[in-house]
Amino acid sequence: MERSSELYARAKDLMPGGVNSPIRACLSVECEPLFIKKGDGAVLTTEDGKTYIDYVEGWGPMLLGHAHPDVTKAIQESAANSACFGAPCLAEVELAEMIVDAMPGVDMVRMVSSGTEATMTALRLARGYTGRNKFIKFTGNYHGHGDPFLAAAGSGFADLAIPGTPGVPSGTVQDTLLVPYNDLEAVRKQFETNGDEIACIIVEPTAGNMGLVPPVEGFLEGLREVCDQYGALLIFDEVITGFRLSYGGAQKRFGVTPDLTTLGKVIGGGMPVGAYGGKREIMDRVAPTGNIFQAGTNSGNPVVMAAGIATLKVLRDADYDALEARVAAFAKELHAIIASKGVDVTYNTIASMFTMFFTNEKVTHFDQAKACNAKMYASFYQQMRAQGVYLASLGLEAAMVSFAHTDEHFEKTLEAARNVTF
Numbered sequence: 131m132e133r134s135s136e137l138y139a140r141a142k143d144l145m146p147g148g149v150n151s152p153i154r155a156c157l158s159v160e161c162e163p164l165f166i167k168k169g170d171g172a173v174l175t176t177e178d179g180k181t182y183i184d185y186v187e188g189w190g191p192m193l194l195g196h197a198h199p200d201v202t203k204a205i206q207e208s209a210a211n212s213a214c215f216g217a218p219c220l221a222e223v224e225l226a227e228m229i230v231d232a233m234p235g236v237d238m239v240r241m242v243s244s245g246t247e248a249t250m251t252a253l254r255l256a257r258g259y260t261g262r263n264k265f266i267k268f269t270g271n272y273h274g275h276g277d278p279f280l281a282a283a284g285s286g287f288a289d290l291a292i293p294g295t296p297g298v299p300s301g302t303v304q305d306t307l308l309v310p311y312n313d314l315e316a317v318r319k320q321f322e323t324n325g326d327e328i329a330c331i332i333v334e335p336t337a338g339n340m341g342l343v344p345p346v347e348g349f350l351e352g353l354r355e356v357c358d359q360y361g362a363l364l365i366f367d368e369v370i371t372g373f374r375l376s377y378g379g380a381q382k383r384f385g386v387t388p389d390l391t392t393l394g395k396v397i398g399g400g401m402p403v404g405a406y407g408g409k410r411e412i413m414d415r416v417a418p419t420g421n422i423f424q425a426g427t428n429s430g431n432p433v434v435m436a437a438g439i440a441t442l443k444v445l446r447d448a449d450y451d452a453l454e455a456r457v458a459a460f461a462k463e464l465h466a467i468i469a470s471k472g473v474d475v476t477y478n479t480i481a482s483m484f485t486m487f488f489t490n491e492k493v494t495h496f497d498q499a500k501a502c503n504a505k506m507y508a509s510f511y512q513q514m515r516a517q518g519v520y521l522a523s524l525g526l527e528a529a530m531v532s533f534a535h536t537d538e539h540f541e542k543t544l545e546a547a548r549n550v551t552f
């Protein structure tokens with residue numbers, strides 16, 4: 131038996147589904163998960179010694195590629211001074227300064243330990259600051275597993291097809307207003323009906339949890355306008371897009387400034403991290419200066435901060451445009467190869483992300499993404515994995531490319547795609 135299968139059998143007896151996060155179980159692509167032993171740049175090596183070109187990258191954190199020497203060194207040096215102080219440290223200040231300098235909408239920031247913590251706190255802050263309870267989220271957007279968001283999340287959750295997970299009281303989602311992504315008219319209608327009760331809009335400024343779906347022209351600008359019109363806050367959930375869409379995230383790239391921003395993934399260089407930040411007058415309401423509570427044992431953990439600082443130092447000088455151009459060309463070629471096999475397939479790409487959608491229409495919202503041929507994606511996934519290419523184990527995710535991916539990696543991936551049959 132393969133070592134991965136052996137480990138999976140042991141794991142299933144110890145952890146629900148043998149995993150610590152549902153999407154890793156590879157259920158929708160009808161495969162057993164691979165147990166990874168090491169990552170190096172764009173390549174993963176399994177416990178069976180097999181290597182794969184990685185387009186998951188830990189679901190987004192590894193924009194520099196795995197085990198970047200600067201990041202590894204920073205983690206090792208920091209850990210040697212203890213892994214946790216529970217007290218302020220220099221690294222927290224340095225990373226906060228880098229985030230504030232980079233993100234137009236962030237005057238102040240609070241570090242936490244996951245994207246879920248960041249978004250649940252940002253929602254609490256928006257509600258506390260405005261004194262309102264309702265909020266708008268978009269179907270197909272995923273903001274972590276905080277109760278108020280699990281009304282119709284995208285990533286992972288869509289895979290499990292649970293319309294509203296048990297365990298979330300109906301009262302918790304009664305104030306969650308759901309709107310189709312990229313539908314500004316539907317947002318305006320919600321405000322016409324509930325305007326003075328809406329605390330905020332939370333949005334992925336480029337959706338990565340229904341496959342990759344960028345905002346249509348004017349969508350983000352329209353959200354900014356309607357929030358200003360009704361006195362609601364605009365929250366950009368940049369857990370994926372932060373420091374990936376550009377060094378200043380989606381807000382810098384699209385020139386739309388939110389009131390609050392949530393971050394995660396890249397800013398921790400692979401270590402457990404999240405952050406929320408925004409305008410000073412809003413952040414001042416957070417304990418201990420304000421009365422809106424949030425806390426965390428490992429918030430601002432020194433080793434996590436060191437990994438984040440090392441990561442952003444490299445990204446600060448990275449050529450995002452060059453990577454985007456390479457990924458755009460690669461995604462176009464990959465799409466052409468799949469389409470040449472006579473199947474319905476469209477694709478979206480922006481910056482270092484892409485998604486191939488097995489459908490005949492351009493995907494701009496969740497209903498279109500959900501209508502894609504999941505069986506065909508599963509077949510594509512299985513055949514690519516058999517040839518050493520590691521894609522997202524769900525079609526409703528965004529493939530992630532790193533600065534460590536070379537043209538040789540792209541060529542091997544395209545060659546594998548040429549061998550796929552449907």
Ligand SMILES: Cc1ncc(COP(=O)(O)O)c(CN[C@@H](CN)CCC(=O)O)c1O
Pocket residue numbers: 151152153154189243244245246247249272273274275285286334338339367368369370394395403404527
């Ligand atoms: C836009 C956005 N906002 C918040 C989150 C939650 O972050 P975490 O709690 O998983 O650190 C996420 C988490 N992303 C998923 C995959 N797209 C994490 C993978 C997983 O759940 O295992 C996110 O994409």
